[in-house]
Amino acid sequence: DTEVTQTPKHLVMGMTNKKSLKCEQHMGHRAMYWYKQKAKKPPELMFVYSYEKLSINESVPSRFSPECPNSSLLNLHLHALQPEDSALYLCASSLGQGANTGELFFGEGSRLTVL
Amino acid sequence: AQKVTQAQTEISVVEKEDVTLDCVYETRDTTYYLFWYKQPPSGELVFLIRRNSFDEQNEISGRYSWNFQKSTSSFNFTITASQVVDSAVYFCALSEAGRGGNQFYFGTGTSLTVIP
Numbered sequence: 244d245t246e247v248t249q250t251p252k253h254l255v256m257g258m259t260n261k262k263s264l265k266c267e268q269h270m271g272h273r274a275m276y277w278y279k280q281k282a283k284k285p286p287e288l289m290f291v292y293s294y295e296k297l298s299i300n301e302s303v304p305s306r307f308s309p310e311c312p313n314s315s316l317l318n319l320h321l322h323a324l325q326p327e328d329s330a331l332y333l334c335a336s337s338l339g340q341g342a343n344t345g346e347l348f349f350g351e352g353s354r355l356t357v358l
Numbered sequence: 359a360q361k362v363t364q365a366q367t368e369i370s371v372v373e374k375e376d377v378t379l380d381c382v383y384e385t386r387d388t389t390y391y392l393f394w395y396k397q398p399p400s401g402e403l404v405f406l407i408r409r410n411s412f413d414e415q416n417e418i419s420g421r422y423s424w425n426f427q428k429s430t431s432s433f434n435f436t437i438t439a440s441q442v443v444d445s446a447v448y449f450c451a452l453s454e455a456g457r458g459g460n461q462f463y464f465g466t467g468t469s470l471t472v473i474p
Binding site: 274276283284285286288291293298299331333335337339340341343344345346347348349350351352354 | 391393395400401402403404405408449451453455458459460461462464465466467469
């Protein structure tokens with residue numbers, strides 16, 4: 244069983260909707276990540292929070308807004324998405340940063356469909 | 359330039375055959391980490407192994423083994439006596455401590471199909 248929990252597992256939304264994806268981990272990890280994955284492609288990094296601060300934003304459009312309320316929680320707020328944003332959104336966590344990053348632990352993902 | 363290259367896009371083997379998945383990486387850091395992940399059809403990425411740049415010892419875990427060679431910048435993954443449950447997409451990844459460590463570079467993946 245994964246120790247990174249993502250909700251919802253499936254989400255269908257219209258282009259004018261506002262929705263959020265949620266991620267939770269209780270492994271004491273201090274880095275949390277959002278990845279986007281299209282079919283038959285590798286995961287594509289979107290955001291990294293390290294010690295609850297946004298440390299990496301891979302030039303993601305502003306219709307995606309991350310939030311890290313505390314070291315265990317990570318949200319991704321979605322607004323005015325486009326059909327091409329339909330994908331599997333993966334949350335991950337790792338121990339820390341630098342030489343202490345460790346490996347990524349992934350959640351099962353939230354499969355998003357934008358109509 | 360691609361930091362992690364997995365030249366094999368798709369591989370099919372018959373059950374019980376051995377199969378090797380290739381991974382070639384590129385980095386100028388002296389401290390880096392290499393990973394293999396498995397993504398079955400269900401979608402979750404499962405961590406298989408992490409190897410740091412100072413440890414070139416090969417590793418075996420059951421039917422899985424990994425061969426790390428710094429001289430050729432390769433980190434290959436062998437499955438012995440493959441099983442249908444091994445069917446998945448396998449990703450090799452690299453992180454560099456000098457760049458903060460949190461930037462993981464994934465290869466394009468190798469889709470393995472094990473035919474019963």
